[in-house]
Amino acid sequence: METIVMIKQVPDTTEIRIDPSTGNLIREGIESIINPDDRHAIEAALQIKEKLGGSIIAICMGPSQAIDAISEALGFGVDRGILLTDKCFAGADTWATSFTLGRAVEKINNYDLIICGQQAIDGDTAQVGPQLAEYLHIPQITYVKGIKEITEKKIVAKRLVESGYEIIGCGLPALLTVVRELNKTRFPRFDWLIDACNKRAPIEIWNAADLGVKAYQVGLQGSFTNVISTYTPTFKRRGEILEGDSQRMVEDLLTRLEENHLV
Amino acid sequence: MSIWIKHELCSGCGACVKVCPYAAVEIIDTKACINERCTECGVCLTSCKEKAILTDVTEKTVPDFSDRKGVWVFAEQRDGILNRVTFELLGIGQLLAKELNQELSAIVLGSKIDKLIDPLAEFGAENIYIAIHPSLNDYRTIAYTSVISKLVREYKPNILLIGATHTGRDLAPRLSRRLGVGLTADCTELSIDPEHGDLLQTRPAFGGNLMATIINRYSRPQMATVRPGVMQQIKGKSPNGPRKIIKSVSLSEKEIMTRILEVVKEERQKVNLNEAKVIITGGRGVGSLEGMKKLEALADLLGGEVGGTRVAVEEGWVTVERQIGQTGQTVRPDLYFACGISGAIQHRAGILGSKYIIAINKDPMAPIFQVADWGIVGDIHEVVPLLTEKLQQR
The missing domain is CATH 3.40.50.620 (HUPs)
Structure with a gap:
């Protein structure tokens, strides 16, 4: 079983602050992590490998420091890592990203299963997985919260929907996007992490020329959508702190709720 | 589109070889030649003193979409x-x-x-x-x-x-x-x-x-x-x-390519906090399952739902499908009660669409008060039951 896991390095958004004077995100000092859903994708791949054998490749597109995400993946037990990095990959929307990842998968040219996290915590789009599946003309199962059966030839998975879940089967190769309910992630092995930071670690770095793509097909140039403006959401609130003892405050609150026809 | 070299102009100086990030230019017989690794990024264009590198790469233009309607x-x-x-x-x-x-x-x-x-x-x-x-x-x-x-x-x-x-x-x-x-x-x-x-x-x-x-x-x-x-x-x-x-x-x-083998309905998935008019959410200050019951009583009285912060979910006071905030659900009820919640940005981000936010917390400095319409600085274990009781009397 040859599995490819797509991982993204993201800023830990739980740590993000907004600069009050500019309204911009403060990224300095924010730790970069493997996107949480992608950790579950790695775990799923490891469990499948433990059952069926084979190997796991982790692919990450990002700036050169995203190699840390790949090293960490190797620490979990992923066999090989590929970092897709190039100036011209920068600013990619999901269309350009799925194309770039698709070319990398075509270059590897040997896989049974691709596993992605459901969505990344920085963009929250959940689009790259299905777009990659379409690029590769393979079936997709999204929101995977359980794997009922997997063999070299097919997979049966539980797909989370609003009213419960569906049990979906398809032949391989296929692409899954997984949610955190799927599994509990393990800790990386310290010795493997050290090995992963070694110069001879099985990590390759591919640029646009290695993928055989043109600069205008990738990154910002290869994107259909553009961010034209950003702003920090603000909401006007009354901000009234009620005073007095508990009885007084509760009475006052009820009066205000009644005045606004809320109860 | 492509990039090519006019060999009559090329001096073979090799400047373009140095700037190319892809090793896509080589000197062959004293002339620069572009190989199949070229990505048409255009970095070499300005490096050539002889202006021997040419391109027909044009700026991206917006196509005519006037026939697209509806x-x-x-x-x-x-x-x-x-x-x-x-x-x-x-x-x-x-x-x-x-x-x-x-x-x-x-x-x-x-x-x-x-x-x-x-x-x-x-x-x-x-x-x-x-x-x-x-x-x-x-x-x-x-x-x-x-x-x-x-x-x-x-x-x-x-x-x-x-x-x-x-x-x-x-x-x-x-x-x-x-x-x-x-x-x-x-x-x-x-x-x-x-x-x-x-x-x-x-x-x-x-x-x-x-x-x-x-x-x-x-x-x-x-x-x-x-x-x-x-x-x-x-x-x-x-x-x-x-x-x-x-x-x-x-x-x-x-x-x-895919087959649906079975569709399983799960009762617990029916919690749709998106559609709730009133939500009473508990955080760390709730302290226990018992504490959560006080919130549930208020929710029942107001015909609302209870929710929890990440902490409340991790502690097992609230089930995961009731988690509100960045990693849980985004909600926009008419009335949102934040009880014993300090108000981390992840939580605030998930509730900003609420019409009215009421915060109850012991700590007057809790950031939740910054996004509240009305705040009560007090112990939720005292304030929430009192609120429930007074509401019943009205």
């Missing part, structure tokens, strides 16, 4: 019942269509859909594109992608909106890749750019810390998924009744 809405149905996001899409669709002076259409796929036509028309669909086939009974990615992509190619709509539900977020990206168009996820605001008529698509990013406005200038239809529970439903029947366009469909199981 706002389309994907009508999502399960078991013959339309998802309420469909009506919300028709609501915003009416506003966009009016602004553009174009027609609003719905696309509905299924095996039995007769009963769905009237409600779609009642909420503003002027045209209804219908595809009926046994294979379309339950949503499956490739079946729906195939049928909708054919409709879009034939009728060339300008805008295509899909609900950001589990179905929509499975379908929309697959469809966008097949159609070769851009897609914006999970929009919370849509409007028309008065200058160029492009769809302005606004969505939260970085866990709600930032709002981004995105346009899709280079491809049509302009596709977006829209967050459920955000847009207003608007009744609005077209005077001529809806025009029905029925499309014949041929689909084989082989091309669909």
Whole structure:
């Protein structure tokens, strides 16, 4: 079983602050992590490998420091890592990203299963997985919260929907996007992490020329959508702190709720 | 498009070899030659003193889309019942269509859909594109992608909106890749750019810390998924009744590639905090399952739901499908009670759409008070039961 896991390095958004004077995100000092859903994708791949054998490749597109995400993946037990990095990959929307990842998968040219996290915590789009599946003309199962059966030839998975879940089967190769309910992630092995930071670690770095793509097909140039403006959401609130003892405050609150026809 | 070297001008100096990030230029017989590794990035162009490197690479231009007309809405149905996001899409669709002076259409796929036509028309669909086939009974990615992509190619709509539900977020990206168009996820605001008529698509990013406005200038239809529970439903029947366009469909199981073996309903999934008018949420200050019961009593009295912060979920006081905030659900009730919640940005981001926020916390410095309409500095174990009691008396 040859599995490819797509991982993204993201800023830990739980740590993000907004600069009050500019309204911009403060990224300095924010730790970069493997996107949480992608950790579950790695775990799923490891469990499948433990059952069926084979190997796991982790692919990450990002700036050169995203190699840390790949090293960490190797620490979990992923066999090989590929970092897709190039100036011209920068600013990619999901269309350009799925194309770039698709070319990398075509270059590897040997896989049974691709596993992605459901969505990344920085963009929250959940689009790259299905777009990659379409690029590769393979079936997709999204929101995977359980794997009922997997063999070299097919997979049966539980797909989370609003009213419960569906049990979906398809032949391989296929692409899954997984949610955190799927599994509990393990800790990386310290010795493997050290090995992963070694110069001879099985990590390759591919640029646009290695993928055989043109600069205008990738990154910002290869994107259909553009961010034209950003702003920090603000909401006007009354901000009234009620005073007095508990009885007084509760009475006052009820009066205000009644005045606004809320109860 | 390509980049090439005029060998008559090339001095063989090798400057271009040095600047090329891809090792795509080599000196062969004293002349620079471009090999197959060239990505046409153009870095070499300015490096050449002899101006021997030429290109026909041009600036990206916006194609002429004047033949693209109409706002389309994907009508999502399960078991013959339309998802309420469909009506919300028709609501915003009416506003966009009016602004553009174009027609609003719905696309509905299924095996039995007769009963769905009237409600779609009642909420503003002027045209209804219908595809009926046994294979379309339950949503499956490739079946729906195939049928909708054919409709879009034939009728060339300008805008295509899909609900950001589990179905929509499975379908929309697959469809966008097949159609070769851009897609914006999970929009919370849509409007028309008065200058160029492009769809302005606004969505939260970085866990709600930032709002981004995105346009899709280079491809049509302009596709977006829209967050459920955000847009207003608007009744609005077209005077001529809806025009029905029925499309014949041929689909084989082989091309669909996936099979639904079973559909399992789970009661717990029915908690839809999105639709709750009142939500009482507990955080660390709740302290125990017992503490949570006090919140539940208030919720019952107000006909609301209880929710929890990440901490409350991790402690097991509240189940995971009731988690509110960045990693849980985003909610917009009329009335939101934050009880014993300090108000980390992740939590605040998930509740900012609430009409009124009431914060109850012992710590007067808790950031939750910054986003509250009314704050009570006090112990929730005392204040919440008192509030419940006084409400009962009224």
